[in-house]
Amino acid sequence: MADYDIIRKSPFSLSEEQAQWVKNTIEGMSLDEKIGQLFVARNSGDDEAYTIALNEKYHVGGWMGRQMPMKNAVAMTNLAQKTAKIPLLIAANFEAGGDGLIAEGTNVGPNLQIGATQDPAYAGKQAYVCAREGMAVGANYAFAPVVDINYNFRNPIMGTRLYSEDCNFVAEAGLAYVQEAQKQGMAVSIKHFPGDGVDERDQHLVTTINSLSCEDWDKSYGMVYKKLIDAGALTVMCGHIMQPAYSQKLNPDLKPEEIMPATLAPELLQGLLRRNLKFNGLIITDATTMNGMTIPMSRKKAVPYTIAAGCDMFLFTKNMDEDFEYMKQGYRDGILTAERLEEALIRILGLKAALKLPEAKADGSIYRDLEEARKIVGCEEHKEIERECSDKAVTLVKNLENLIPIDPVKKRRVLLHGLTTEKGYFGDGGMDLEGQFKQELEKEGFAVTIYEPGKGMEGMVTPCSKTIDNYDLIIYVADLQTKSNQTTVRIEWKAPMGGDAPSFIQDVPTLFISFANPYHLQDVPRVKTFINAYKWKEANIRAVIDKLLGRSDFRGVSPVDAFCGMWDTRL
Numbered sequence: 001m002a003d004y005d006i007i008r009k010s011p012f013s014l015s016e017e018q019a020q021w022v023k024n025t026i027e028g029m030s031l032d033e034k035i036g037q038l039f040v041a042r043n044s045g046d047d048e049a050y051t052i053a054l055n056e057k058y059h060v061g062g063w064m065g066r067q068m069p070m071k072n073a074v075a076m077t078n079l080a081q082k083t084a085k086i087p088l089l090i091a092a093n094f095e096a097g098g099d100g101l102i103a104e105g106t107n108v109g110p111n112l113q114i115g116a117t118q119d120p121a122y123a124g125k126q127a128y129v130c131a132r133e134g135m136a137v138g139a140n141y142a143f144a145p146v147v148d149i150n151y152n153f154r155n156p157i158m159g160t161r162l163y164s165e166d167c168n169f170v171a172e173a174g175l176a177y178v179q180e181a182q183k184q185g186m187a188v189s190i191k192h193f194p195g196d197g198v199d200e201r202d203q204h205l206v207t208t209i210n211s212l213s214c215e216d217w218d219k220s221y222g223m224v225y226k227k228l229i230d231a232g233a234l235t236v237m238c239g240h241i242m243q244p245a246y247s248q249k250l251n252p253d254l255k256p257e258e259i260m261p262a263t264l265a266p267e268l269l270q271g272l273l274r275r276n277l278k279f280n281g282l283i284i285t286d287a288t289t290m291n292g293m294t295i296p297m298s299r300k301k302a303v304p305y306t307i308a309a310g311c312d313m314f315l316f317t318k319n320m321d322e323d324f325e326y327m328k329q330g331y332r333d334g335i336l337t338a339e340r341l342e343e344a345l346i347r348i349l350g351l352k353a354a355l356k357l358p359e360a361k362a363d364g365s366i367y368r369d370l371e372e373a374r375k376i377v378g379c380e381e382h383k384e385i386e387r388e389c390s391d392k393a394v395t396l397v398k399n400l401e402n403l404i405p406i407d408p409v410k411k412r413r414v415l416l417h418g419l420t421t422e423k424g425y426f427g428d429g430g431m432d433l434e435g436q437f438k439q440e441l442e443k444e445g446f447a448v449t450i451y452e453p454g455k456g457m458e459g460m461v462t463p464c465s466k467t468i469d470n471y472d473l474i475i476y477v478a479d480l481q482t483k484s485n486q487t488t489v490r491i492e493w494k495a496p497m498g499g500d501a502p503s504f505i506q507d508v509p510t511l512f513i514s515f516a517n518p519y520h521l522q523d524v525p526r527v528k529t530f531i532n533a534y535k536w537k538e539a540n541i542r543a544v545i546d547k548l549l550g551r552s553d554f555r556g557v558s559p560v561d562a563f564c565g566m567w568d569t570r571l
Contacts, residue, residue, distance in 0.1 A: 002339055002342040002343040002346055003343075003346075004019055004022070004023055004346060006280055006343075006346060006347065006350070007019055007022060007346055007347070007350035007353070007354075009280055010232055010280060011232040011233060011234045011280065011281045011354070012234075012280075012281070012347075012350045012351065012353070012354045013354070014350060014353050014354060018353040018354075018358075019350075019353075021349075021353055021358055022346060022349040022350055022353055025086065025349055026342065026345050026346070026349065029345075031328070031331070032059060032328075033059040033085070033086075034341060034345055035059075035324065035327050035328050035331065035341075036058045036059025036060050036061065036324070037059065037060070037061040037086070037345055037348050037349070038061060038307060038312075038313055038314050038327060038341075038344060038348070039058065039060045039061060039062075039313070039314050039317065039320075039323075039324070039327075040060065040061060040062040040063060040064055040089065040091065040284065040313055040314065040315045040316070041054050041058070041060045041062075041063045041064070041316065041317065041320065042063065042064060042066075042316050042317075043063040043064070043065050043076060043080070044065070044066065044068065045065055045068035045069075045072040045073055045075075045076040046068070046072060048076075048079060051063075051076055051079050051080050051083070052079070052083050054080070055080065055083045055084045055085070055088075056083065058320060058324055059085070059086075060088070061086075061088070061089060061313060061348050062088045062089030062090060062091060062141065062313070063080060063088065063089075063090060063091070064090075064091040064092060064093075064143070064315065064316070065090070065091070065092050065101050065139070066092070066093075066101070067099060067100065067101060067102065067103055067105075068101065068102070068103060069102075069103050069104070070102050070103065070104050070105075070137060070370070070373060070374065070377055071370055073101055073102055073137040073138065073139075074137050074138060074368050074369075074370045074373055075370075076138075077090055077137060077138025077139065077368060078138060078367045078368060080138075081138065081361060081366050081367060082367070086349070086352070087352055087357035087358060087360065087361040087366060088357075089140060089141045089187070089348075089351065089352065089355075089357075090138055090139045090140055090141060091139065091140075091141035091142070091143055091189075092134060092139055092141075092142070092143065093143045093144065094130035094131075094134050094139075094142035094143065094144045094181075094186075095110070095111065095130075095143075095144045095145070095146055095161060096108060096109055096110045096111070096126065096130075096535075097109075097126065097129050097130055097133070097382075097386070098129055098130060098132070098133025098134055098136075098377055098378070098382070100130065100134070100142075100144075101133075101134055101137065101139055102133060102134075102137055102377055104377050104378050105133050105377055105378060106129050106133060106377070106378050106379075106382040106383060106385070106386055107386060107535065107537055108122070108125060108126040108129050108130075108382075108385055108386050108389055109122070109126065109386070109389045109390065109393060109534060109535060110159075110160035110161060110534055110535055111123075111145070111146055111160065111161055111162055111163040111173070112159070112160040112161070112162060112163065112164075112518060112534055112559060112560065113160065113389060113390070113393040113534035113535060113540075114126060114163055114173055114389070114393070115162075115163040115164040115169060115173070115559030115560075116392075116393040116394075116395050116532070116534065116556040116557060116558065116559055117389060117392040117393050117555075117556065118169075118557050118559075119392070120169065120172035120173040120175070120176045121176060122173075122176075122389050122392075123145065123163070123172075123173035123174070123176040123177045123180075124176035124177065124179065124180040125180075125385050125389070126177060126389075127142075127144075127145070127176070127177040127178075127179075127180035127181040127184070127188075128180050128181075128184065128385075129382045129385060129386075130142055130144065130181060130186070131180070131181045131184035131185065131186040132184060132376055132382070133376060133377045133378075133382065134186060135184065135185060135186055136368065136372070136373040136376040136377055137368055137373050137377065138366075138367070138368045139186070140185070140186055140187060140355050140357065141186065141187045141189070141235075142181055142186050142187065142188050142189065143189045143191065143237060144177065144181075144188060144189065144191070145163075145173070145174045145177040145178065145188065145190060145191075146158075146161045146162060146163075146191055146192070147163070147170055147171075147174040147190050147191065147224050147225070147228065148161070148162055148170075148191075148192060148195055148196040148197040149162065149164070149165065149167050149170055149195065149197045149220055149221065149224070150162040150164060150165040150197050150559075150560050151165065151197050151198045152197060152198055152199065152200050153519045153560065153561065153564050153565075154200040154488075155196070155197055155198075155199065155200050155482075156200065156201070156202045156482055156486060156487050156488060156489065157196075157202050157203075157204070157482055157483065157484055158196055158197055158482065159481065159482030159489070159516070159517055159518075160481075160482075160516060160517070160518065160534055160535065162197060162560075163559065164559035164560065165559065165560045165561065166559065167219075167220040167221070167223060167224055169559065170224050171223060171224045171227045171228070174190060174224060174227070174228050175227055175228060175231055178190065178228050178231050178232070178233050179231060182232065182233075182234065185355065185356075187234040187235060187351060187354075187355055188233055188234060188235065189233075189234075189235040189236065189237040189284060190225065190228050190229075190233050190235075190236050190237070191236070191237035191238075191239065191286070192237055192238070192239030192241060192286055193225065193236050193237065193238045193239060193241075193262055193268075193273060194210050194217070194221060194238075194239070194241055194243040194246070194262050194268060194272070195210045195212075195217070195220075195221035195239075195241065195243075196208070196210070196239060196241060198210050198211055198212060199211070199241075201487070202484065202485065202486075202487060203239060203240040203241060203261070203286070203290050203291075203292030204290045204291060204292065204484045204485050205290075205291050205292070205485060205487065206291060206292060206295060207240055207241075207242060207261050207291075207292040207293075207295050207296055208239075208240070208241050208242070208261075208292060209241065209242045209243075209244065210241050210242065210243045211244070211245075212243075212245065213245050214245045214246055214249055217243065217245065217246065222276075222277070225273075225277055225279075226277050229277055229278065229279045229281075233281060234281045234282065234351060234354065235281050235282040235283065235284055235351065236273065236279060236281065236282075236283050236284070237283075237284050237285070237286055237315075238262040238263050238268075238269065238273075238283055238284070238285060238286065238311065239261065239262055239263070239286045239292075240261040240262070240263055240286055240290050240292025240293045241261050241262055241292070242259050242260065242261050242262070242265075243262065243265075243268060243272075244256075244259050246267070246268060246271075246272050247259045247260070247265055247267050247268060250267035250268070250271040250272060251267040251271075254267075260296055260297065260309075261292055261293065261296065263285045263286065263288075263293055263306050263309070263311060264293065264296065264297055264302060264305055264306060264309050265309060266308075266309040266310055269283060269309055269310030269311065270309075270310045273310075274310065281347070281351075282312045282313065282347040282348065282350070282351050283310060283311045283312050283313075283347075284311065284312065284313040284314075284315055285306050285311050285313065285314055285315045286315060287315050287316045288302075288303070288306070288314060288315055288316050288317065288318075288323075289316050289317075289318055293306075299318070299323075299326065300326050300329075301330070301335065303323050303326035303327050303330060304326060304327050304329070304330020304331065304333075304335045304336040305330070305335055305336075307327070307330075307336050307340060307341065307344055308330070308335050308336045308337070308340055311344075312343075312344040312347045312348055313344070313348060314327070383539075386537075386539045387539045387542075387543075389539075390537075390539040390540045390542075390543045391539075391543045391546075391552060391555070392555050392556065393533075393534060393540075393543075393555075393556045394531065394532070394533050394534075394540065394543045394544055394547055394554060394555075394556050395531065395532045395533075395554065395556030395557065395558050395562075396530075396531055396547075396554035396556070397521070397530045397531065397532055397558055397562045397563075398521070398527070398528060398529055398530040398570075399528075399529055400528040400529070401509065401528045401529065403509050403511060403528070403529045404511075404529065404547070404548060404550070404554075405547075405548060405549055405550030406473060406511075406548050406549065408444055408445035408446045409445075410472070411446075411472040411473040411509065412445070412446055412447050412472060413446075413447050413449075413470060413471045413472045413473070414441060414446045414447065414448045414449070414471065414472070414473045414474070414475055415449055415451055415467065415470075415471040415473070415474045415475070415508075416434055416437060416438055416441070416448050416449065416450050416451065416474075416475050416476075416477070417434075417451045417474070417475070417476045417477070417500050418432075418433035418434035418437070418450070418476075418477055418478075419433070419476060419477070419478040419479070419480055419491060420433050420478070420479045420480065421479065421480055421481055421483070421489075433477050433478075433479055433515075433536070434450045434477070435450075436541070437475075437477045437541070438450060440541060440545050441475075441545075444545065444549060449471070451500055453494045453495065453496070453499045453500060454496060454499055462499075464504070464507075467504055467507075467508065468504060468507045468508060471508055472508070472509070473508065473509050473510075473511065474502070474504060474508050474509070474510045474511070475510075475511045475512075475513065476502065476510070476511070476512040476513065476524070476527075477513050477515065478491070478512070478513065478514045478515060478516065478517070478520060479514075479515045479516045479536040480514075480516055480517050480520070481516045481517065482516075482517060489517055490522075490523055491520060491523040491524070501524075502524050502526075502527050505526055505527060505528065509528075509529070510527055510528070510529065511527075511529045511530075511531070511548075512524050512527045512529065512530045512531070513530075513531045513533055513544060514530075514531070514532050514533065515533045515534070515535060515536040515540060515541075515544075516534070516535065516536065518532045518534070518558070518560060518562050519560075519562065519564050521562055521563055521564060521566075521569040522564045522566060522569065525566065525568040525569040525571065526568065526571055530562070531544065531547075531554075532556070532558065532562060
């Protein structure tokens with residue numbers, strides 16, 4: 001039989017009454033109800049029938065929402081909790097602010113912006129806003145903070161999601177987030193164990209590797225995880241990431257082809273995380289729709305084996321009916337034992353008890369009021385935190401020709417280039433950078449022309465003199481975001497012959513501003529003035545304009561090597 005003492009200990013620290021609720025609830029559950037509690041399903045907030053089915057048919061332990069209108073979030077969390085026999089964990093990627101779930105939510109800043117302030121207290125303010133806004137609409141679980149470390153600027157998905165390349169700052173920022181979020185009553189999930197940021201591939205597409213030695217891992221990722229575990233982090237999210245050095249150290253019999261990502265590696269979950277780091281909280285998988293989980297093991301086996309290996313909850317499904325049956329069949333076949341299932345349930349219900357969800361469901365306080373939510377989400381207090389963070393983060397990486405501040409009298413005629421991603425899967429990208437930034441500059445007295453590519457071929461392009469004679473300043477604004485399933489994020493210049501590339505830097509002062517990816521200097525190495533602004537949001541646009549005009553000082557310090565380790569980017 002599983003040990004119920006685990007939920008009396010940190011980080012759950014349940015009372016005898018709470019522990020008894022966990023025990024009584026588990027004893028009263030059918031097998032289907034037990035299996036269902038393992039799942040955290042996806043919910044888009046616009047399908048009431050599906051929300052009800054998650055509870056009545058599958059008995060899920062929770063759901064994760066993506067960004068949706070506030071009214072949808074309130075309606076769906078209320079409906080979900082009302083129709084659930086056991087109160088639900090309701091999660092979102094609260095990595096930057098309440099907008100991880102709520103369209104109207106505040107974005108304090110991505111982690112790299114926090115890093116640029118050089119003040120880990122802003123991670124606490126980030127958590128404060130995430131928790132207040134998320135809980136206002138019924139969420140109780142943050143899939144955050146991201147405590148991966150930036151060891152490889154070519155990593156295709158982390159980008160601005162990382163606090164820093166300095167593991168000590170990552171630890172301090174992660175600690176501030178954990179303490180504040182859980183103080184507000186929202187569970188955290190430190191991620192992505194055993195650590196992203198080393199490989200330059202994407203675990204959405206392939207199984208990736210944390211290739212550090214055991215010693216180097218201990219001094220970096222291990223130090224970060226130990227600090228946050230000791231601080232009482234309630235959950236850890238494990239990634240589809242291998243850590244070969246530790247897998248082979250803890251299980252010397254493993255052949256290279258037998259090494260699995262953390263989600264399927266008992267030596268990493270039960271050995272490294274539970275035994276070495278002494279983590280007693282709940283372990284949840286990263287999204288199981290990723291190829292990083294299903295490439296190394298057949299999905300039919302992998303679904304139950306995640307729990308058998310040591311995970312407690314299973315995030316997302318490719319097909320709910322199929323994955324539910326895979327989990328159930330794995331139990332029948334002995335892949336998932338009754339003891340391991342019970343242990344997982346103890347931690348799942350233990351987490352719910354630690355968040356006082358049973359009491360909240362009993363007295364009705366688990367339900368949210370839309371009008372009350374509107375008073376909190378996007379409130380002036382939160383917006384002021386965002387503005388303050390943006391002001392302190394915007395970073396002048398390069399200013400070799402002392403171009404800044406710019407003067408609309410001396411440098412009135414501006415040629416503007418906008419570089420953006422196409423609209424992504426979740427609706428990001430595709431914004432009118434040029435139009436928005438043109439409007440802001442024209443308010444300040446600049447005459448702005450948006451670049452249009454020439455129509456000729458090589459040898460027939462627009463004469464250089466047309467640009468040199470007609471413009472006093474060239475400005476690039478970029479919002480090229482790293483994202484899942486896009487293996488590289490590099491600047492793709494327009495035809496003919498990269499006509500929009502910065503080829504006039506010796507003739508016309510040229511300024512490049514990145515509002516997302518901090519590593520564009522690899523593609524514009526000789527640009528003499530370069531700014532990292534970390535996100536394309538009103539607060540950052542405003543902060544950049546104020547600093548360009550000399551109304552505000554640049555105070556940000558780059559938390560990563562924006563020069564990408566290349567000598568010519570400093571010229």
